[in-house]
Amino acid sequence: MAVLYAELARNSLDALPLDRAVLAAFADLARTSAGHVAELGCGPGYLTAHLRDLGLDVFGVDLSPVMIDLAREAYPDLRFEVGSMDALDLPDGKLNGIVSWYSVIHAPPQDVPSYLAEFRRVLAPGGHLLLGFFESEGEPVTAFDHKVTTAYRWPIDELAGLAGEAGFIEVGRMLREPGEDERFRRGHLLMRLGK
Numbered sequence: 001m002a003v004l005y006a007e008l009a010r011n012s013l014d015a016l017p018l019d020r021a022v023l024a025a026f027a028d029l030a031r032t033s034a035g036h037v038a039e040l041g042c043g044p045g046y047l048t049a050h051l052r053d054l055g056l057d058v059f060g061v062d063l064s065p066v067m068i069d070l071a072r073e074a075y076p077d078l079r080f081e082v083g084s085m086d087a088l089d090l091p092d093g094k095l096n097g098i099v100s101w102y103s104v105i106h107a108p109p110q111d112v113p114s115y116l117a118e119f120r121r122v123l124a125p126g127g128h129l130l131l132g133f134f135e136s137e138g139e140p141v142t143a144f145d146h147k148v149t150t151a152y153r154w155p156i157d158e159l160a161g162l163a164g165e166a167g168f169i170e171v172g173r174m175l176r177e178p179g180e181d182e183r184f185r186r187g188h189l190l191m192r193l194g195k
């Protein structure tokens with residue numbers, strides 16, 4: 001499944017101008033201070049490589065050793081590490097930016113606050129966080145049968161509220177409707193850690 005996903009995902013951003021726009025906005029903001037950016041739940045690494053191409057000093061972390069092997073093979077010039085987003089092997093305040101692109105989607109809803117708390121711990125004050133996720137289109141948090149394992153669609157306001165409780169200030173949000181081969185509306189939250 002990881003190999004199939006890596007093949008499908010590799011050039012997926014080419015057809016997604018709004019996704020590229022929100023990633024470019026994140027990169028513009030993150031570049032204003034020096035420091036590392038982490039893509040947490042990086043999967044096969046194509047987005048980590050895209051962030052590098054946007055001028056960021058970025059590395060990837062994923063729970064799946066198979067995904068990390070695929071990422072290292074595809075992008076040997078980038079750093080990828082096995083690890084969990086809720087227990088990162090990083091000192092406090094180490095990062096200048098975090099991208100979690102469809103990676104908190106598999107976390108049971110009650111666990112999401114602990115992920116956000118870990119993001120807050122490893123980000124420097126003023127650092128930026130970009131969350132990409134499936135939006136629930138007026139429904140409460142809803143589980144669905146994702147190809148790999150159960151995933152959840154979130155009301156954008158609810159996820160923004162949890163991030164706010166974790167100390168993040170909203171910079172902006174982007175919603176886009178599903179494309180031809182997609183099932184759900186997509187949500188994107190760009191946040192900044194309060195100083």
Ligand SMILES: C[S@@+](CC[C@H](N)C(=O)[O-])C[C@H]1O[C@@H](n2cnc3c(N)ncnc32)[C@H](O)[C@@H]1O
Binds near residue numbers: 047061106
């Ligand atoms: C849907 S994929 C998204 C991958 C990549 N960000 C992308 O946009 O293609 C979700 C990824 O999150 C990873 N993941 C799930 N829970 C994680 C955790 N607790 N820590 C790190 N990675 C995790 C999975 O292994 C998987 O590679």
